Amino acid sequence: MHKALLSTVGAILTSTLLSGCQNNVADTGVYYNEGLAEASNNLLLTNIIRSAKGYPNYYTLVGDYSGSLSTGVSGSLSGSIPLDDVGESSLSVDVGPNLGVSRNASASSLETQDFTRAMHTEVPEALMLFLITSFDEVHIHLVFVMLIKSSTMRYTDYADFLDNARNECARRASTLSSTEQGICDNLEQTIADVDCDFERHDTHTESGFITIRNFPNNECAFTQFRLFSEVVMLNRGRATVDKTGKVNIKFTDSNNNTRELFPSPGTGIKMRSPYAVIQYIGEIVRAQYRADNAWTPVLTTRDGKNRPIFTAERGEVPRPVYATAKVDGETFFVRSRNLNDPFDDFSQRAMSIIKNLQALNTGRDQLPTVPTIILGPGVVTQ
Numbered sequence: 001m002h003k004a005l006l007s008t009v010g011a012i013l014t015s016t017l018l019s020g021c022q023n024n025v026a027d028t029g030v031y032y033n034e035g036l037a038e039a040s041n042n043l044l045l046t047n048i049i050r051s052a053k054g055y056p057n058y059y060t061l062v063g064d065y066s067g068s069l070s071t072g073v074s075g076s077l078s079g080s081i082p083l084d085d086v087g088e089s090s091l092s093v094d095v096g097p098n099l100g101v102s103r104n105a106s107a108s109s110l111e112t113q114d115f116t117r118a119m120h121t122e123v124p125e126a127l128m129l130f131l132i133t134s135f136d137e138v139h140i141h142l143v144f145v146m147l148i149k150s151s152t153m154r155y156t157d158y159a160d161f162l163d164n165a166r167n168e169c170a171r172r173a174s175t176l177s178s179t180e181q182g183i184c185d186n187l188e189q190t191i192a193d194v195d196c197d198f199e200r201h202d203t204h205t206e207s208g209f210i211t212i213r214n215f216p217n218n219e220c221a222f223t224q225f226r227l228f229s230e231v232v233m234l235n236r237g238r239a240t241v242d243k244t245g246k247v248n249i250k251f252t253d254s255n256n257n258t259r260e261l262f263p264s265p266g267t268g269i270k271m272r273s274p275y276a277v278i279q280y281i282g283e284i285v286r287a288q289y290r291a292d293n294a295w296t297p298v299l300t301t302r303d304g305k306n307r308p309i310f311t312a313e314r315g316e317v318p319r320p321v322y323a324t325a326k327v328d329g330e331t332f333f334v335r336s337r338n339l340n341d342p343f344d345d346f347s348q349r350a351m352s353i354i355k356n357l358q359a360l361n362t363g364r365d366q367l368p369t370v371p372t373i374i375l376g377p378g379v380v381t382q
Contacts, residue, residue: 144228
């Protein structure tokens, strides 16, 4: 079938307009990939909207994808082309200039006991560092705010950490990455936006412990945590994972002394589960529709601006679009962003992190060990 089909395609191309239909066969794998991406993005956005509405999530495996290609003019052929390891893709080609694409896929539930348990299990700290070093070094602050619930440390260590970030902005002004430069440009304003005190465990001394909690619906608490996450990036601290899986962050202070953020018992970070990360983004969406001009969590971009972590719009869907979801008769979407578009929000990057997080946390036994990394763009040590 395969050889006969290709021969027929060749004969038609030779005897007709040579309109590029040969590429339709070559692009079948591309349509397969695009179809799966579209389905996965839509399923993820649907679960985010369900979380915003307080509904349960459902997790689905998409497979047996088939894409049909057509160009809308007479003179057609059809058949089946095997796709290695993915079954078969049905093919329908009409010779002509206007290519159209329709997609179909089968789906099955992922909600086994093991998968569900993994989705509700806190993300190991080593997995978070693996995400940062593997693909997301330029957005360490985004990974931190999505995955970490809280951070507890001594106030004096935090104060030194903040002062050191200011020094790094000045000392490395000519060698900062674009993301670091944006954070430096916005640093003093972010500090000024923190207009409430820390949660202190010991009110009698400045050297006592503080806890910074990451709430998506509390502006001051989130801004405190956002400042912490962006300062971590500026310090280019060395993160280590001990035998118990605990992360510690070491940095060199202004006196050239090595300091640790989490040296004492009771200090450290608390992580979310993949399910809780979806709930976190769902809370952001819920707040966006609770009131006009409602506050929404923001992070600093390369241009030194505050941009939302996530934005789900509602209404008529534009084209092209990154993801769509229809829940309770309402249509929601996340816009596609062209390379030359201004950076409006972190929505697509946030969905990418969730996608990888779900896959990694459900197979975390196979995760490579990353004992030491540098929390700064482009530098990794083992």
